[in-house]
Amino acid sequence: MKKAVLTIHPDKKLSHIAPELYGQFSEHLGRCIYDGVFVGESSDIPNTNGMRNDVVDALRALHLPVLRWPGGCFADEYHWKDGIGPKKNRRKIVNTNWGGTVEDNSFGTHEFMELCRQIGCEPYIAVNLGSGTIQEAADWIEYMTAKDTSTLAELRKKNGQKEPWKVRYIGIGNENWGCGGSMNAGYYANEYKRYQQFCKEYSGNTLYKIACGPNADDYCWTKELMSQINHWHANGISLHYYTIPGGSFEEKGSATDFTEKEYYATILQTLRIEDIINGHLRIMDKFDPEHTIDLVVDEWGTWYDVEPGTNPGFLYQQNTMRDAIVAALNLNIFNKHSARISMANIAQVVNVLQAMILTERAQIIKTPTYEVFYMYKDHQNATLVESSIDTLSTGCGGITVPALSESVSISEAADSPDADGLQKLTITVANASLAEDTEIEICLPENTQFFGEAGISLLHEEVHSYNTFGQPEKVKAAVRKETWNGGRQMLKLPACSICKVSCTINI
Ligand code: AHR
Numbered sequence: 001m002k003k004a005v006l007t008i009h010p011d012k013k014l015s016h017i018a019p020e021l022y023g024q025f026s027e028h029l030g031r032c033i034y035d036g037v038f039v040g041e042s043s044d045i046p047n048t049n050g051m052r053n054d055v056v057d058a059l060r061a062l063h064l065p066v067l068r069w070p071g072g073c074f075a076d077e078y079h080w081k082d083g084i085g086p087k088k089n090r091r092k093i094v095n096t097n098w099g100g101t102v103e104d105n106s107f108g109t110h111e112f113m114e115l116c117r118q119i120g121c122e123p124y125i126a127v128n129l130g131s132g133t134i135q136e137a138a139d140w141i142e143y144m145t146a147k148d149t150s151t152l153a154e155l156r157k158k159n160g161q162k163e164p165w166k167v168r169y170i171g172i173g174n175e176n177w178g179c180g181g182s183m184n185a186g187y188y189a190n191e192y193k194r195y196q197q198f199c200k201e202y203s204g205n206t207l208y209k210i211a212c213g214p215n216a217d218d219y220c221w222t223k224e225l226m227s228q229i230n231h232w233h234a235n236g237i238s239l240h241y242y243t244i245p246g247g248s249f250e251e252k253g254s255a256t257d258f259t260e261k262e263y264y265a266t267i268l269q270t271l272r273i274e275d276i277i278n279g280h281l282r283i284m285d286k287f288d289p290e291h292t293i294d295l296v297v298d299e300w301g302t303w304y305d306v307e308p309g310t311n312p313g314f315l316y317q318q319n320t321m322r323d324a325i326v327a328a329l330n331l332n333i334f335n336k337h338s339a340r341i342s343m344a345n346i347a348q349v350v351n352v353l354q355a356m357i358l359t360e361r362a363q364i365i366k367t368p369t370y371e372v373f374y375m376y377k378d379h380q381n382a383t384l385v386e387s388s389i390d391t392l393s394t395g396c397g398g399i400t401v402p403a404l405s406e407s408v409s410i411s412e413a414a415d416s417p418d419a420d421g422l423q424k425l426t427i428t429v430a431n432a433s434l435a436e437d438t439e440i441e442i443c444l445p446e447n448t449q450f451f452g453e454a455g456i457s458l459l460h461e462e463v464h465s466y467n468t469f470g471q472p473e474k475v476k477a478a479v480r481k482e483t484w485n486g487g488r489q490m491l492k493l494p495a496c497s498i499c500k501v502s503c504t505i506n507i
Helices: 053-061 073-077 109-119 134-145 151-158 185-197 219-228 260-287 321-336 368-379
Strands: 002-016 023-025 066-069 093-095 101-103 122-127 169-172 208-211 236-243 294-302 341-347 357-360 363-366 383-389 393-396 399-402 404-412 422-431 438-443 453-460 478-483 488-493 497-506
Touching: 002 404, 002 422, 023 294, 053 109, 053 357, 053 363, 066 109, 066 169, 066 341, 073 093, 109 122, 109 134, 122 134, 134 151, 134 185, 169 185, 185 208, 185 219, 219 236, 219 260, 236 260, 236 341, 260 294, 260 321, 260 393, 260 399, 294 321, 321 341, 321 368, 321 404, 321 422, 321 497, 368 404, 368 422, 368 453, 368 497, 383 422, 422 438, 422 488, 488 497
Parallel strands: 002 438, 023 066, 023 341, 066 122, 122 169, 169 208, 208 236, 236 294, 294 341
Antiparallel strands: 002 383, 093 101, 357 363, 383 404, 393 399, 404 422, 422 497, 438 488, 453 478, 453 497
């Protein structure tokens, strides 16, 4: 068994971990909205106001903080007025991006806000810059957030929502370098500035405006955008980065049937995100040394070939232990950059790409990625502390990657009966090696001690394992308790596993 040391400095507090780093994304794509979250009130699948109870319950349990909608590429074709008012009058459109299906707009603004209400999360609205108008975007914000008696506020009331909604997060356009209009950065920056000017704050609602940032390592986009905007225009710029095992859309590969080399290639592609984040932050720092504009990773996750026999435009893929490792690595990286990343949204929440949940009629399964989000939820709102772990390497066929990844946060141990002076430590560690079990020695500084009971969740299965409707809990974290006292503890991490420790320390 390999040995490694995890050193933690709970006294070196680094940054607040925004709960929004654990955000999600829901698009009118395949079976994400329809079937996935929304089945309609008349469905025999148990629902509340049309939302699947099982899916809502599962997402509430994750403490899902924020949900992005309606796209994605769909956002730049979406005309919000199509999705309000009596359903029978709603316009039917062709979803040209995703499978050419007919979108009947039965899930619109009111339904999305109802979904967020049931989950208890904040809405993040992506407005249409690509094929919409400034007037349309401005009207949507007025419709959602204005109080008084403007015609649009009255229309909202007539459609059933008396009080204005609180809408903080507004994305202006999506991938405008691609499906959102094939623009160059200079052209987009101008358009963005015009649009954001007319996104007004009504009735005490404050907006957090997000400009469309780069695709992966397109540093030129970031440079041009940042040279044209400042914190009066934008609170954040987005970054999209998908883990594609072969590195290109022609080489995605199967979600479940992959070789050891493809597995390590997936890990390598995942870890690229850290260099990409640092590259964009360096550029942002030059234009914005005061850090008034944040980075928002509002699309990330794995992208494979669709499941055989499913509509290629629906992006439905299975989710194995490989995805769990990918999720754990990304989340550790986001935690470590929480000083500059204000939000991240995995793509997507149900039935699309690296989903939390897969549905089949009345059944759902929670994926291995869901398990990771469940384990990591304790980092939300905590404070990142300094930590480091030995960089043992692993890999095969010429690919070498670090085996271990970690992040550690601290928060008040409020639930302890004798909480005075005690702090709760949350440690998340992933072992990406498929071959080597590792024993980790966890070390605290002198005079700092573990104190009492530690809760340990371990997610560990063979890398190709996944949950099915016949066997929904094959991949599920095992939870145990141990008594941890003193300044050092040992933790065994089998190959291909993820572990979370919740423990108490006194400093
Ligand atoms: O998440 C699927 C698609 O990926 C989104 O619609 C688009 O923004 C990205 O290219």
